[in-house]
Amino acid sequence: MTRKTFVKESKELFRDGRVRIAMFIVILLMGISIWISTQHYQNINKQYETAKTAERNVWDNQGEKNPHSAAHYGTYAFKPKYPLSLIDQGVDKYVGSSIFLEAHKRNEAQFSAAADQTGLARFGDLTPDFMLLFMIPLLIILLGYNSFTKEHEMGTLTLLKSQGFSAWRWVLGKWMALFIPILTLTTVLFIVAGLILSNLKDFGIFDWNSLIWMYLLYTAYYIIFVNLILFISAKTKKSGISLVVALSVWIVSCLAIPKAASNIAEDKYPYPTRQEFAANVLKDKKQGLDGHNPWSKEAKLLKEKVLAEHGVDSIHKLPFNFDAYRMQKGEEHEADIYFKHYNYLKDQFTKQTKVYKGLAVFSPYLPTRFMSMAIAHTDYATHWNFADAAENYRIATQKFLNDDFAKNSAYGNWGYKADASFWKKLPVFEYSPPELTAVLSQNTLNLAVLSTWLLGSFALLSFIKKI
Amino acid sequence: MITTQNLTKKYNNQTALDRLNLNVGKGEIYCLLGANGAGKTTTINLLLGFIEPTSGNALINGLNVLENSKETKKFLAYIPENLMLYPSLTAIENLDYFSGIAGKKLTKQHLISFLKEAGLQESAFEKRITAFSKGMRQKVGIAIALAKDAKVLLLDEPTSGLDPKASNEFGQLLQKLSQKGVATLMATHDLFRAKEVATQIGIMKNGQLKEEFIANDISLTDLEKTYLVTMNYKEVAL
Numbered sequence: 038m039t040r041k042t043f044v045k046e047s048k049e050l051f052r053d054g055r056v057r058i059a060m061f062i063v064i065l066l067m068g069i070s071i072w073i074s075t076q077h078y079q080n081i082n083k084q085y086e087t088a089k090t091a092e093r094n095v096w097d098n099q100g101e102k103n104p105h106s107a108a109h110y111g112t113y114a115f116k117p118k119y120p121l122s123l124i125d126q127g128v129d130k131y132v133g134s135s136i137f138l139e140a141h142k143r144n145e146a147q148f149s150a151a152a153d154q155t156g157l158a159r160f161g162d163l164t165p166d167f168m169l170l171f172m173i174p175l176l177i178i179l180l181g182y183n184s185f186t187k188e189h190e191m192g193t194l195t196l197l198k199s200q201g202f203s204a205w206r207w208v209l210g211k212w213m214a215l216f217i218p219i220l221t222l223t224t225v226l227f228i229v230a231g232l233i234l235s236n237l238k239d240f241g242i243f244d245w246n247s248l249i250w251m252y253l254l255y256t257a258y259y260i261i262f263v264n265l266i267l268f269i270s271a272k273t274k275k276s277g278i279s280l281v282v283a284l285s286v287w288i289v290s291c292l293a294i295p296k297a298a299s300n301i302a303e304d305k306y307p308y309p310t311r312q313e314f315a316a317n318v319l320k321d322k323k324q325g326l327d328g329h330n331p332w333s334k335e336a337k338l339l340k341e342k343v344l345a346e347h348g349v350d351s352i353h354k355l356p357f358n359f360d361a362y363r364m365q366k367g368e369e370h371e372a373d374i375y376f377k378h379y380n381y382l383k384d385q386f387t388k389q390t391k392v393y394k395g396l397a398v399f400s401p402y403l404p405t406r407f408m409s410m411a412i413a414h415t416d417y418a419t420h421w422n423f424a425d426a427a428e429n430y431r432i433a434t435q436k437f438l439n440d441d442f443a444k445n446s447a448y449g450n451w452g453y454k455a456d457a458s459f460w461k462k463l464p465v466f467e468y469s470p471p472e473l474t475a476v477l478s479q480n481t482l483n484l485a486v487l488s489t490w491l492l493g494s495f496a497l498l499s500f501i502k503k504i
Numbered sequence: 505m506i507t508t509q510n511l512t513k514k515y516n517n518q519t520a521l522d523r524l525n526l527n528v529g530k531g532e533i534y535c536l537l538g539a540n541g542a543g544k545t546t547t548i549n550l551l552l553g554f555i556e557p558t559s560g561n562a563l564i565n566g567l568n569v570l571e572n573s574k575e576t577k578k579f580l581a582y583i584p585e586n587l588m589l590y591p592s593l594t595a596i597e598n599l600d601y602f603s604g605i606a607g608k609k610l611t612k613q614h615l616i617s618f619l620k621e622a623g624l625q626e627s628a629f630e631k632r633i634t635a636f637s638k639g640m641r642q643k644v645g646i647a648i649a650l651a652k653d654a655k656v657l658l659l660d661e662p663t664s665g666l667d668p669k670a671s672n673e674f675g676q677l678l679q680k681l682s683q684k685g686v687a688t689l690m691a692t693h694d695l696f697r698a699k700e701v702a703t704q705i706g707i708m709k710n711g712q713l714k715e716e717f718i719a720n721d722i723s724l725t726d727l728e729k730t731y732l733v734t735m736n737y738k739e740v741a742l
Contacts, residue, residue: 038604038605038607041600041601041604041605042601042605045590045593045597045601048592048593048597049590049592049593052592053592191588191590191591192584192586192588193588193589193590195554195582195584195588196582196584196587196588196589196602196645196648197602197605198552198554199552199577199580199581199582199658200577200602200605200606200648200652201573201574201576201577201578201606201607202605202606207605
């Protein structure tokens with residue numbers, strides 16, 4: 038009976054011109070979105086490789102130069118584009134792709150893709166994640182809103198009831214007829230994405246496990262929608278009402294709650310403005326050692342301490358260049374200040390994330406979105422991770438340069454120049470995002486909420502039996 | 505095969521069916537006549553188990569329909585006034601689905617033979633129901649009953665709206681089924697058809713069975729007169 042109902046429902050669906058047109062449009066848009074993303078992805082990757090190589094060449098070939106001048110000259114840390122960003126671009130577009138690394142200052146990531154676009158970018162892009170998160174649930178609604186109501190409206194329900202049918206098998210048949218086309222569509226999309234990604238050159242490490250996890254995630258998301266839509270259809274008598282209720286659920290889940298969550302999170306745990314942040318950092322910086330200022334109270338205290346440690350009475354007698362040593366200490370002080378202030382931002386981010394996770398109880402979209410971005414390494418947490426790695430690299434670079442300055446020159450010798458071959462000794466900045474297992478363990482709450490949604494939606498199905 | 509024992513249905517204080525006692529045996533066709541609201545459809549819905557009686561029992565093949573809902577439905581087939589099928593499916597597909605729902609595994613050849621037996625022209629087998637007339641749909645309904653191998657047939661005004669030819673064909677089909685031992689309860693307004701096909705006839709009014717006849721014992725004219733008198737249409741009857 039389940040198979041018969043599945044076959045019957047499938048025939049009805051695909052003989053309906055509206056459904057065929059809708060399926061065609063979704064498949065077409067999906068194909069276009071994959072094509073656009075692949076082009077974008079290849080383009081960005083090419084830019085990344087070109088910029089990374091060019092910037093390193095500039096660094097390696099800066100010739101004889103004072104190390105501290107080189108520190109101010111600076112270099113860039115480029116954020117790689119990850120393979121699964123082809124499917125979910127997450128916040129990548131908005132957070133910037135490179136960080137300028139220089140002495141004394143931690144910079145924000147810059148050159149975001151959104152900044153290169155016009156205001157029309159606010160309308161959003163046609164991306165696979167848009168199709169997966171918004172359009173496929175809409176397609177589920179279109180295919181399933183009248184799954185049960187049509188039986189009332191056509192009058193077939195009485196004949197069905199008189200046949201002595203098994204309600205749960207009937208529901209299962211309808212469930213399969215709605216879910217299997219969606220599953221097929223999703224499976225094809227992920228297989229195509231996997232094949233494209235595994236055949237792209239120079240794209241970094243592509244992990245099939247991550248793709249499979251993402252596939253399972255979206256499958257769960259669609260099962261939740263399928264269950265909700267069937268439940269709505271079963272509990273309403275008219276197709277029109279069912280459609281309106283189903284669309285309302287979609288609007289609330291996919292549009293209203295995510296936007297409300299954003300507002301609530303920002304309202305409850307606001308970030309300081311850029312101006313406030315810069316002022317706070319500057320205030321703290323002024324209260325500590327400035328590497329460039331030998332006359333400050335902190336610099337004098339450092340001098341006395343170092344002289345005492347080395348048992349000498351003049352900085353000229355130290356076995357290293359005290360200017361460079363002071364600058365390194367100043368650098369460390371500034372790094373501590375940046376960590377303190379950025380940790381505050383991170384705390385706010387963590388608190389905001391908790392608000393999102395809390396509101397995920399009302400919307401299966403939220404945990405799916407967060408998990409998807411996290412697996413694709415396009416979420417804010419990965420960006421933080423990258424920014425921290427870049428900052429650690431900046432601190433290590435400053436130490437590398439200051440140490441050379443301190444070791445190879447005497448106090449007051451600002452004319453010292455490091456050898457032209459010296460720059461190549463600085464290790465290249467390499468960044469690896471968190472492994473899949475780490476991503477999953479960081480998202481256990483999202484997983485739990487999504488699982489609860491999944492189980493809850495199946496529980497709702499059990500109420501369909503009596504129609 | 506079809507039995508009601510003091511079957512009563514009340515909606516609030518309104519009595520839709522009042523202590524109905526019926527018995528339709530194997531191969532018998534019982535026609536329930538009556539005006540709208542007489543309780544005919546209520547009787548059929550109670551026998552289908554779609555609604556619960558206020559008191560009394562509805563039995564199919566000796567089983568109480570409420571207590572043995574699934575079991576009793578195995579024996580019966582139901583054709584309502586407007587048999588609604590899936591318009592985007594063909595006649596064969598509809599038959600295949602409804603018989604499948606009832607747990608029957610039939611080959612295409614079987615399905616075709618049932619449609620033929622029900623009198624549907626062969627050219628319509630592979631056509632979608634959306635283009636079918638009411639008479640053709642009723643024939644698919646009969647084919648569903650045949651495919652199910654139903655022992656009990658419950659019909660709610662099945663000939664209403666049919667042209668005389670289609671109505672006649674439908675009557676003949678019922679008689680064929682009756683010869684196979686199917687017990688039929690048919691609610692109808694059609695006195696002529698009732699007289700043609702029935703073995704027993706009952707006249708209902710206000711939820712009560714007012715008159716009951718053996719069909720062969722009464723002429724059509726007397727049946728009509730009795731019906732009109734029962735309905736209080738005395739002037740017309742005279």
